[in-house]
Amino acid sequence: MDRRFFWLLAAGFWLGLSSIAWALTPEQIKPLAEDDFDAKAEALDQVIASGDEAAQRILDALRDEQLYANKAGQILISHGDSYHDALTDGQVEAKADDLQPIELNNVLREKLATGLAGLQLISPDRAVRAHAIQTLLRSADSALKPLIDKARSSETDPSLRAELDQLWASTMLRAPDPKRRQDAVAMLEQRHDPQMRLVLAPLLGKQSDGTFIESDPTVRKRVEQVLASLEREEAEIQFVGTLFAGISLGSILLLAALGLAITYGLIGVINMAHGEFLMIGAYATYCVQNMFISYWPGAFDWYLLAAVPVSFLAAAIVGLILERSVIRLLYGRPLETLLATFGVSLILIEAVRTKFGAQNVQVSNPRWMSGGITVLPEMILPFNRIVIIGFALIVVLITWLVIQRTRFGLYIRAVTQNRRMAACVGIRTWQIDCYAFAFGAGIAGLGGCALSQVGNVGPDLGQSYIIDSFMAVVLGGVGQLIGTIVGALGLGVLSKLIEPFWGAVLAKIAILVLIVLFIQKRPQGLFALKGRSLEV
Amino acid sequence: MKRKLFLHAALLSCTLAFTAHPLLAQNSAEPIKVGILHSLSGTMAISETSLKDVALMTIEEINNAGGVAGRKIEPIVVDPASNWPLFAEKARQLISQDKVAVVFGCWTSVSRKSVLPVFEELNGLLFYPVQYEGEEMSRNVFYTGAAPNQQAIPAVEYLMSKEGGGAKRFFLLGTDYVYPRTTNKILRAFLHSKGVQDADINEVYTPFSHNDYQTIVNDVKKFAQGGKTAVISTINGDSNVPFYKELANQGLKATDVPVVAFSVGEEELRGIDAKPLVGHLAAWNYFMSLKNPQNEAFKKEWAAYVAAHNLPGGDKRVTNDPMEATYVGIHMWKQAVEKAGSTDVDKVRDAVIGQTFKAPCGFVLEMDANHHLHKPVMIGEVRPDGQFSVVWKTKEPIRAQPWSPFIPGNENKPDKVATGKEFPNPLDLGRLAASAR
Numbered sequence: 001m002d003r004r005f006f007w008l009l010a011a012g013f014w015l016g017l018s019s020i021a022w023a024l025t026p027e028q029i030k031p032l033a034e035d036d037f038d039a040k041a042e043a044l045d046q047v048i049a050s051g052d053e054a055a056q057r058i059l060d061a062l063r064d065e066q067l068y069a070n071k072a073g074q075i076l077i078s079h080g081d082s083y084h085d086a087l088t089d090g091q092v093e094a095k096a097d098d099l100q101p102i103e104l105n106n107v108l109r110e111k112l113a114t115g116l117a118g119l120q121l122i123s124p125d126r127a128v129r130a131h132a133i134q135t136l137l138r139s140a141d142s143a144l145k146p147l148i149d150k151a152r153s154s155e156t157d158p159s160l161r162a163e164l165d166q167l168w169a170s171t172m173l174r175a176p177d178p179k180r181r182q183d184a185v186a187m188l189e190q191r192h193d194p195q196m197r198l199v200l201a202p203l204l205g206k207q208s209d210g211t212f213i214e215s216d217p218t219v220r221k222r223v224e225q226v227l228a229s230l231e232r233e234e235a236e237i238q239f240v241g242t243l244f245a246g247i248s249l250g251s252i253l254l255l256a257a258l259g260l261a262i263t264y265g266l267i268g269v270i271n272m273a274h275g276e277f278l279m280i281g282a283y284a285t286y287c288v289q290n291m292f293i294s295y296w297p298g299a300f301d302w303y304l305l306a307a308v309p310v311s312f313l314a315a316a317i318v319g320l321i322l323e324r325s326v327i328r329l330l331y332g333r334p335l336e337t338l339l340a341t342f343g344v345s346l347i348l349i350e351a352v353r354t355k356f357g358a359q360n361v362q363v364s365n366p367r368w369m370s371g372g373i374t375v376l377p378e379m380i381l382p383f384n385r386i387v388i389i390g391f392a393l394i395v396v397l398i399t400w401l402v403i404q405r406t407r408f409g410l411y412i413r414a415v416t417q418n419r420r421m422a423a424c425v426g427i428r429t430w431q432i433d434c435y436a437f438a439f440g441a442g443i444a445g446l447g448g449c450a451l452s453q454v455g456n457v458g459p460d461l462g463q464s465y466i467i468d469s470f471m472a473v474v475l476g477g478v479g480q481l482i483g484t485i486v487g488a489l490g491l492g493v494l495s496k497l498i499e500p501f502w503g504a505v506l507a508k509i510a511i512l513v514l515i516v517l518f519i520q521k522r523p524q525g526l527f528a529l530k531g532r533s534l535e536v
Numbered sequence: 537m538k539r540k541l542f543l544h545a546a547l548l549s550c551t552l553a554f555t556a557h558p559l560l561a562q563n564s565a566e567p568i569k570v571g572i573l574h575s576l577s578g579t580m581a582i583s584e585t586s587l588k589d590v591a592l593m594t595i596e597e598i599n600n601a602g603g604v605a606g607r608k609i610e611p612i613v614v615d616p617a618s619n620w621p622l623f624a625e626k627a628r629q630l631i632s633q634d635k636v637a638v639v640f641g642c643w644t645s646v647s648r649k650s651v652l653p654v655f656e657e658l659n660g661l662l663f664y665p666v667q668y669e670g671e672e673m674s675r676n677v678f679y680t681g682a683a684p685n686q687q688a689i690p691a692v693e694y695l696m697s698k699e700g701g702g703a704k705r706f707f708l709l710g711t712d713y714v715y716p717r718t719t720n721k722i723l724r725a726f727l728h729s730k731g732v733q734d735a736d737i738n739e740v741y742t743p744f745s746h747n748d749y750q751t752i753v754n755d756v757k758k759f760a761q762g763g764k765t766a767v768i769s770t771i772n773g774d775s776n777v778p779f780y781k782e783l784a785n786q787g788l789k790a791t792d793v794p795v796v797a798f799s800v801g802e803e804e805l806r807g808i809d810a811k812p813l814v815g816h817l818a819a820w821n822y823f824m825s826l827k828n829p830q831n832e833a834f835k836k837e838w839a840a841y842v843a844a845h846n847l848p849g850g851d852k853r854v855t856n857d858p859m860e861a862t863y864v865g866i867h868m869w870k871q872a873v874e875k876a877g878s879t880d881v882d883k884v885r886d887a888v889i890g891q892t893f894k895a896p897c898g899f900v901l902e903m904d905a906n907h908h909l910h911k912p913v914m915i916g917e918v919r920p921d922g923q924f925s926v927v928w929k930t931k932e933p934i935r936a937q938p939w940s941p942f943i944p945g946n947e948n949k950p951d952k953v954a955t956g957k958e959f960p961n962p963l964d965l966g967r968l969a970a971s972a973r
Contacts, residue, residue: 037699105917105927106815107701110791197761234761238754245750252748350577357848358581360774364809365781372785378757382785385750454781455747456774460579464745499751504742505712 024050024087026074029058032102033069044108048115054087059116061086068099075102121151126160133163137170137195145171166191170199178216185219189226194234194378200227237379242496248385250492251392252454254485256465257472258399259444261484265473266403266416267436269327270338273345274469275462277441280318281311281448282457283352286361301366304453311449312442318348319441323434331433345462353459360458369453388450395446396485402439403481412436416479475515477525486526567603567610568879570595571630573641573651578618579745579773583858584643586803587665588613590859591640593841594866605874612636620650627651631660637879638663638869640862644772645669645715652677661881663869665861667798667820669718670938671946675953676881678888679908680861680868682821683936684722688768690913691796691819692723694928695766696730700915701794703766705736707756710770712741719770719798725942736763746775749782757786760793767795776800780813790815796915801856805922806849813918817927820857821897821911825923828898834863835896854922855896861909864895868903899933905952908936 028046031039044062047055061067061077067086068076075086076094083094104112117132129151136148148168155161169187172180188196203214203223214220256278263271285307292303322344330337365384372380403409411432414422423429451461472491476483491511498507519525572591574584595609603609612634616623623642630636631654638661642648645668655662655676667682694700706727710716720739727737738759740752759765771779776797783795796817802824805813824835835855842853872887873879892902902910910933916924939949 103917103925103927105699106791106794107699109815110701113791194761198763201762234758238758241754242751245748245754248750249748353577353581358576358585359803359806359849360582360777362806362809370785370812372787374787380785380787382782384781384785454778456777458582458774460745464747496751500755503740504746504752508743 024052024054024058026087029075029086030073032067032075033073033100037105041108041111044111044115048111048118054089056119057089058086059112059119062102062104062112063116065101065103067102068094069102070094070100071098118147121147122154126157129155129157130160130163133160133167137163137167170196173199173203178219181214181216182219182222185222185226189229192230192233194230194237197227197230197234200230234378237376238500240376241379242500243493244381244385246493246496247489248389248492249496250489251389252451253465253468253472253492254488255388255392255395255447255450256444257469257484257488258395258481259440259442259447260469260473261476261481262399262403262412262440262443263437264470265479265481265484266412267433267440268334268416268478269331269437270334270341271327272338272342272466273322273348273462274444275464275466276345276348277315277319277444277462278448278451278465279348279352279457279459279462280315281445282363282452282461283356283361283448284311284314284445285449285452286356286363286457289363301368304366304369304449307449308446311445313445315445315448316438316442319444320434320438322441323437327437328430328434349459349462356459358459360456363452363457365453384453388454391446391450395443396481399443400481408432408435471511471515475518475525477527480525480527483525483527567608568873569610569612569634569636571627571634571636571639571641572611572613573616573623573626573630573639574613574643575618575647576613576615580618580643580647582774583803586853586856586859587641587643587862589841589845589847590838590855590862591866593838594863596841597837598866598870604870605877616647620644620646623647623650624654627654627660627662628658631655631658637661637873637881638884640665640865642666643858644713646713648672648677649714659881661869661884663862663865665865666858669715669722670936670940671718671943673906673938673950673953675885675907677907678865678868678903679936679938680865681858682911682913683908683938684719684940685937686821686911686913686934687798687819688719688723689726690930690934691798691817691915692726692768694819694915695768695794695796695817699928701766702764703794704732704763705759705765706732706738707759707765707767707793708737708739708770709752709756709767710739710741711746711772711775712743713772715772716741716770720768722940722942723768725940729942742771742775744775745773747778749775749779750786752779753782753786753788756793757788765793767793769795769797770799771797772799774804776804780816783816784812790817790917801858802854802923803856805918806852806854810918810922811920814920816918818916818918818924820914820916820924822857822860822895823914823916823924823926824855825916825919825925826896826898828896830894830898831896833896834860860896864893864901864909867893901933904935906936906938907953908938909933910935 024047029043031043034040047058057077058067058075066078068078068083070076074092076083076092076099077086083092083099084090085092113135117135120128120132121136123129123132145168148164148171152161152164152168155164166187169184172184175181175184185200188200200223204220205213207213212220214223259277260271260274263269263274285304288307288310289303292300292306326340326344327337330340369384369387372382373386374380403412411422411427414427415429415432419429448461451465455461468491472488473484475491476485476487494514495507495511498510502510572588574588575581576585576588592611592613595611598604599608612630614626614630616626627639630639640663642651642662642664643666648664648668651662652674654660656674660676662677663680664677665680667687668679670683692706695703708720708723710720724737724739738755740755742752756765756767769779776799790813794815794817796819798819800818801820838853838855839851842850847853868888868891869884871891871893872884875891876883876887878884888903889905890903892900895901897912899912904910912930912933914926914929917927919925939946941947
């Protein structure tokens with residue numbers, strides 16, 4: 001931020017107070033519509049500095065991208081269908097085709113945000129003031145002092161007052177009196193915000209003549225201490241972040257692998273088309289989304305709730321058909337099953353590609369899944385990941401209940417443990433195979449529905465998860481749901497722990513090597529199925 | 537019997553090709569065969585399908601306007617399925633079996649490297665339409681995409697300028713293969729030359745179709761606490777979607793840390809909700825949002841073609857930089873064939889150099905003797921509708937430097953491709969091809 005701009009801002013502010021508002025002239029704001037960056041920046045500075053009603057109007061319109069210029073260079077603000085002159089607010093006749101929108105780049109956008117924040121420090125609305133303080137904290141400049149002093153004297157809300165004090169402190173870091181500088185550093189420490197390092201670190205730098213920017217050694221020492229403590233806090237935040245990332249990745253792997261835990265783990269079918277069930281679930285979500293867009297746009301935010309059962313059913317039905325038409329004929333011939341399901345997976349991919357195109361399709365997050373929650377300064381947990389972790393838990397719970405608490409689950413377990421004996425006591429094993437396979441496919445469909453919220457939805461979606469799914473199931477121990485759960489979460493957390501040190505590529509390799517070593521040592525996986533079940 | 541006939545025909549055409557080629561060219565009844573070598577399945581289908589479509593559109597346009605010197609073009613489309621060795625096989629089939637006059641194709645550098653020896657051995661002609669890392673110059677290839685000095689370096693200069701935010705630290709993030717690694721090598725050398733220290737550069741790679749960017753976005757945040765940071769992304773393919781989603785969800789805004797991408801265009805943003813990305817940057821030589829008569833015509837033609845052939849995606853289909861480069865390439869080849877009066881590779885090669893074409897990017901582009909196009913550089917910011925608004929561009933097209941001066945050992949590399957007569961004897965071919973790689 002250049003200093004002159006803030007002086008202008010401050011000057012404008014005082015002038016505004018003494019109600020000798022500088023009226024903006026059309027010539028001053030005309031460069032906003034021009035291509036020359038410097039002229040544009042200058043014009044924006046002048047608008048901010050003038051600080052009057054028209055300026056506020058222009059700045060708001062710029063922020064909302066409602067500012068246009070017509071061919072004569074007149075600046076207009078759009079209100080839906082009608083256009084108003086930016087300075088006089090009088091309505092102007094204009095055709096949308098003749099208007100050129102006034103666009104900002106990142107630098108101008110930041111200038112605008114700071115300018116707006118400066119004006120908003122004394123806004124009557126508490127939320128607006130709070131936001132303004134947050135914005136200004138990121139760009140401390142002593143030129144802001146008069147504005148902040150003014151805001152401090154009028155601020156009544158105690159928590160905002162404390163933040164304002166910290167903001168004020170950040171402008172005092174270059175004060176002539178070392179005592180005040182030291183106080184300012186102490187005050188900033190109270191924020192416990194690693195972002196403050198951006199403000200503090202430059203103090204330890206050297207000027208061009210070799211002397212320190214912060215001339216007083218005691219203050220320098222204090223700054224070093226604060227920086228070190230912020231560094232520690234940063235490391236803690238990082239660790240929590242890594243853990244969350246690992247659990248999130250693990251929950252995604254779990255959703256992808258859970259269906260496989262049933263089809264491969266329990267019924268023993270090596271199903272290479274498992275990834276495609278994920279893909280079908282994701283595409284089902286996409287279709288539901290499109291249906292909501294065309295028929296119930298008002299309820300769009302809730303399309304995901306409808307997509308959950310649809311994706312389950314879509315994948316389950318395809319699973320049922322696959323089982324009846326292909327896999328049924330190949331029980332007990334794992335190699336042929338592997339090849340046949342691989343072929344089926346290619347057919348499914350090509351079918352989807354023909355129907356929906358080779359391009360990825362867009363599945364948007366509902367509004368309540370965008371953004372994130374700030375738990376610690378500098379740590380935002382995205383909502384979509386939190387929702388998916390919760391969803392994974394629910395799916396695991398349902399699966400567990402079905403397997404452990406229902407008759408159908410009992411049959412599945414019986415067939416898994418001893419197919420012949422189960423058949424002898426009157427269980428229709430072919431029917432159980434069929435339903436269990438469809439159930440596993442349906443669970444994979446649910447996984448696909450969840451994946452559509454974090455990753456890409458394209459015909460190849462399943463391919464990128466199939467290997468990871470098999471890894472999770474094999475690592476956890478074939479035939480055990482709990483094994484898959486621990487395996488998937490373990491893989492997720494482990495790879496996130498390794499990634500910061502070795503990078504994503506090496507982390508992937510390291511994980512594979514670790515699994516190979518582990519399987520060498522313990523071929524049955526983490527949780528071995530006990531009893532006589534392995535004779536199949 | 538049939539086979540015998542075919543053999544005879546092949547023999548006859550061979551003899552003809554050697555003895556009376558110009559005569560053959562005058563045979564206006566005979567259509568000219570051209571090859572289209574783009575992946576229509578596999579990972580790269582996402583990007584390359586559109587190039588196939590736009591190539592067919594351009595050929596249809598030329599045919600409807602009377603063809604090339606009165607002869608129609610007959611496209612032969614093959615699918616190398618994102619499988620790099622298969623690219624070489626298909627290229628060989630196109631040149632030696634189908635006898636195509638020219639091939640338009642390839643996207644990834646690894647596919648181009650795979651077909652290069654085939655084109656050099658059989659003296660074929662390839663038009664390559666995608667921005668790439670440079671370090672290559674073959675007499676059998678015309679590069680209509682950007683070299684690093686026409687995309688990457690101006691973008692970084694922009695980021696360092698006051699207008700671009702005055703970035704001091706750079707996070708180089710890419711997919712792990714030849715293009716990002718070479719580009720980042722060039723950028724690192726360039727940044728060194730501008731006085732940026734190694735401590736202020738971080739280089740990170742992810743595998744193809746990586747989709748968990750939590751750690752990396754965290755790292756970017758941490759890195760940005762050391763000063764004004766910009767991310768330079770050479771992430772390729774669909775990994776971009778989870779990357780940008782993660783950026784948005786973790787609250788990293790373009791005003792804090794701008795991301796400039798070299799492989800993200802309109803097509804890639806089609807699969808993504810662009811609103812949280814507003815302000816992030818891309819560097820290209822063409823944007824769909826450009827306003828000029830050539831681009832309006834190009835966009836209209838594309839929309840009409842999509843509608844007429846009922847292509848998937850329908851009215852949501854967009855144009856992008858490599859599509860424009862494909863369009864320009866085919867037109868340049870057409871003009872060259874008409875100038876040379878023949879489809880013979882050696883003659884066309886000489887005729888392409890110096891060809892100019894009024895391209896949809898709004899400039900008259902010229903093919904240089906180094907087989908690369910002169911191109912304007914543009915920086916675009918993402919708009920909420922997934923299009924880009926141009927925030928900066930060069931006044932004139934820039935000449936390509938395929939051998940980047942920022943890579944040591946490039947000082948003595950030739951500045952242009954040897955033409956027909958200057959070309960050394962064929963025995964040296966292999967050696968030269970090897971040095972070109």
